[in-house]
Amino acid sequence: MKRIAMSLAALALAASAASADKVSENLPGEFGEGVLDCSSAVLLTCGGAGSGTNGPGGTVALYGCTTLDYDGISEFVYEICVGGPGDLTVDMTYAHSSYNDLDLFVLGSCDPSDCLDFDAATSGFETVTIPGAGAGTYYAVVDGWAGRADGTPHDLTVRCSAPCNTPVEETTWGAVKSIYADN
Numbered sequence: 001m002k003r004i005a006m007s008l009a010a011l012a013l014a015a016s017a018a019s020a021d022k023v024s025e026n027l028p029g030e031f032g033e034g035v036l037d038c039s040s041a042v043l044l045t046c047g048g049a050g051s052g053t054n055g056p057g058g059t060v061a062l063y064g065c066t067t068l069d070y071d072g073i074s075e076f077v078y079e080i081c082v083g084g085p086g087d088l089t090v091d092m093t094y095a096h097s098s099y100n101d102l103d104l105f106v107l108g109s110c111d112p113s114d115c116l117d118f119d120a121a122t123s124g125f126e127t128v129t130i131p132g133a134g135a136g137t138y139y140a141v142v143d144g145w146a147g148r149a150d151g152t153p154h155d156l157t158v159r160c161s162a163p164c165n166t167p168v169e170e171t172t173w174g175a176v177k178s179i180y181a182d183n
Helices: 002-026
Strands: 042-045 049-054 076-082 086-094 102-107 115-119 125-133 136-144 152-160 167-170 175-180
Touching (some): 049 076, 076 086, 076 152, 102 152, 125 136, 136 152
Parallel strands (some): 042 076
Antiparallel strands (some): 076 136, 102 115
């Protein structure tokens, strides 16, 4: 009987350790779940607009500015270049219903824990303004709350006072990088 009790205790300890390892693997920077993929982000600057569709999948469940759950829907990412100081406003529209609930996040980097602000309205129109945003790169992320947004299209616009110049193609890599020309 002692041997069974010891085996059960060892099994419980091993399961607890495995669970702790799994949590730490899924929490980069001690926050969120998974890693935000910004490699195919749509590049925008002031006055720019984009559109996309959120589908199943996704890797990020938590953002640094809310405790709401975003697991189960793919994140749609926009990289926004701001050329100088001033307010940065990002607007998003989509057809809202009980099965389509998209939310908008503005991040200071490609890290879900670096969330500057978000809008989780349920009206089909979301807007986030970052007052006095400095020059640099920001990320707007469209994600579906509680797994609700499979196949939902959205439109996004960016307003700010100082646009960046056009992206420069890095010829040695053959791809557009997040570097902007001063022309």
